[in-house]
Amino acid sequence: xxxxxxxxxxxxxxxxVFRSPDKAPGLSGSLRHLVRPRHTNRAAVNSVDxxxxxxxxxxxxxxxxxxKSTTVKLLAGILIPSSGTVRVAGVDPHRDRLVNARQIGVxxxxxxxxxxxxxxRDSLEVLRDLYGVSRTQxxxxxxxxxxxxxxxxxLPVVARRLSLGQRMRADLAATFLHGPxxxxxxxxxxxxxxxxxxxVRMFLxxxxxxxxxxxxxxxxxxxxxxxxxRLIIIDDxxxxxxxxxxxxxxxxxxxxxxSVQVDAPVDLAALRAGLPEAQVEQGASTRELVVVFxxxxxxxxxxxxxxxxxVDVVDFRLQEPQIEDVxxxxxxxxxxxxxxxxxxx
Amino acid sequence: MTGEWMRTARLYVRLLGAQLRAAAQYKADxxxxxxxAVLSQGVGLIFLAALFARVPHLDGWSFWLVAxxxxxxxxxxxIGSLLFEGTWRLAAMVNSGELDYLLVRPYPVAxxxxxxxxxxxxxxxxxxxxxxxxxxxxYAPLQWSPLQGLILVLLAGSAVVVKLAMNLATNAAxxxxxxxxxxxxxxxxxxxxxxxYPLGIYxxxxxVVLTTVVPFAFTSYYPVSYLADGVDATIxxxxxxxxxACVFIAIWVFRRGLxxxxxxxx
Numbered sequence: 001x002x003x004x005x006x007x008x009x010x011x012x013x014x015x016x017v018f019r020s021p022d023k024a025p026g027l028s029g030s031l032r033h034l035v036r037p038r039h040t041n042r043a044a045v046n047s048v049d050x051x052x053x054x055x056x057x058x059x060x061x062x063x064x065x066x067x068k069s070t071t072v073k074l075l076a077g078i079l080i081p082s083s084g085t086v087r088v089a090g091v092d093p094h095r096d097r098l099v100n101a102r103q104i105g106v107x108x109x110x111x112x113x114x115x116x117x118x119x120x121r122d123s124l125e126v127l128r129d130l131y132g133v134s135r136t137q138x139x140x141x142x143x144x145x146x147x148x149x150x151x152x153x154x155l156p157v158v159a160r161r162l163s164l165g166q167r168m169r170a171d172l173a174a175t176f177l178h179g180p181x182x183x184x185x186x187x188x189x190x191x192x193x194x195x196x197x198x199x200v201r202m203f204l205x206x207x208x209x210x211x212x213x214x215x216x217x218x219x220x221x222x223x224x225x226x227x228x229x230r231l232i233i234i235d236d237x238x239x240x241x242x243x244x245x246x247x248x249x250x251x252x253x254x255x256x257x258x259s260v261q262v263d264a265p266v267d268l269a270a271l272r273a274g275l276p277e278a279q280v281e282q283g284a285s286t287r288e289l290v291v292v293f294x295x296x297x298x299x300x301x302x303x304x305x306x307x308x309x310x311v312d313v314v315d316f317r318l319q320e321p322q323i324e325d326v327x328x329x330x331x332x333x334x335x336x337x338x339x340x341x342x343x344x345x
Numbered sequence: 346m347t348g349e350w351m352r353t354a355r356l357y358v359r360l361l362g363a364q365l366r367a368a369a370q371y372k373a374d375x376x377x378x379x380x381x382a383v384l385s386q387g388v389g390l391i392f393l394a395a396l397f398a399r400v401p402h403l404d405g406w407s408f409w410l411v412a413x414x415x416x417x418x419x420x421x422x423x424i425g426s427l428l429f430e431g432t433w434r435l436a437a438m439v440n441s442g443e444l445d446y447l448l449v450r451p452y453p454v455a456x457x458x459x460x461x462x463x464x465x466x467x468x469x470x471x472x473x474x475x476x477x478x479x480x481x482x483x484y485a486p487l488q489w490s491p492l493q494g495l496i497l498v499l500l501a502g503s504a505v506v507v508k509l510a511m512n513l514a515t516n517a518a519x520x521x522x523x524x525x526x527x528x529x530x531x532x533x534x535x536x537x538x539x540x541x542y543p544l545g546i547y548x549x550x551x552x553v554v555l556t557t558v559v560p561f562a563f564t565s566y567y568p569v570s571y572l573a574d575g576v577d578a579t580i581x582x583x584x585x586x587x588x589x590a591c592v593f594i595a596i597w598v599f600r601r602g603l604x605x606x607x608x609x610x611x
Binding site: 018069073076077078079080097098101102104106108110111113115116117118122123126127129130131158 | 356359360363364366367368370442443445446448449450451452453454604606607608610
């Protein structure tokens, strides 16, 4: 995995502690807090070790408040670690902020970086000047981005008039405008419809193919499957899973589900006897069946054969395991954590 | 090195220009703000004239010299609003986490902040204040020489820098307070209004504070003292040094604050 390429992001023992006030509710609580302030310390990110190789596409996944955004902000140099170290392409992102800013791109899906009252083109032009991108390169990049992002139509529109999907596409162009080697994306598809999500994913796949290192957070597991090769799961500030996405699926998302429509009622007991490793259940009606099976114990054709021996299959639908299942099970604590990256590499 | 300075200055103008284009969409806003600025400054001036209609001198200062002090603060505020209005947005940016994007761009955060808004009211202040300075200089009993003119420019420039640096430093308090409004900066701005009049009218304690802790007296009183050869003429000559010190302190405070920035959200 990451050992194959030269590491570009390295974090060791990365920790960020936030101090929040303990206030009793209401005005009296606020007044009491003024007189005798009490605080609670909470580690939003707790001893995170992370090594990401050049050109890797990493999904950073976790529940709300697990510490995803905080990690991104630490790596981007927005926040200073309470302890631990970060190196991004050899520089400390906070201390060498200006150097780091030139090599990274950042997108926070919840917040736009465009100038609210300017057209998209004007905003991009300002960024062009800030990053010192040449006019030729600027035009080339916009043309390149235009294919997937449909930028052309957005350029003359004032940012505040953009729909969410349009805004995100314009923001993506802004993030990648200066050709950053490393890009952090914090929920780049949040709130988007299917079509907009698709164009965001396609765009990101292209950027990864072009060699950009990407770390992205998302709650949409399709994003992750479409764009990333590596999965990191964070829970309560700690990394609880770090490994290859495909292997994680092989190891933990083995359950396929076959939904079948048949032309006559089925003898479930006989079917169960024929498929001892699978779970066979009645569906919504007597003519519907749901078979859940381990894809390493049975092949899908085996299951279908067993069914057709008894009844005529009218229609069927096979549901592949989703990475969502893996994440859900890791959250529930059902899964053993894989050895962290670097130990097995 | 000079190239880097040039780039910094050019980009500042560029960022401010972007805000100007953005603000140009709201033309009524533009006119109303200028009118409001002229009105509020004019009211102060009317008060000053009314006061001097009753008393010939204020702590030994004649009307035109006090008008000069008054106008210097007006001009400094005008320049602050017109070119550095963004400073006042820090509290909101810290509170909402908007500062995030500023921190990942290859340009100083403080300059991105200061150029993030344009206050057209500044134009009103600037025009009115400059007119007042010109008139006051014509009528005030001053000895003129080319050197004196040069020193005037230097002192007036330094006075503006003191004001701007104080704005930045007091707004940087928002890094600690984290509230939505720049309460400390507003309060200090009001304190700064005291500098529109001769320092001698205030009690000793306040005079010391306005000279050292929050050196607003250097935005008007001390430079005018030097020009008029008043009691505090020598201190007036220190204005450029105070300006440099204020800039360094403001940058230091801002940097310390930035280290505390916690962004917002999860």
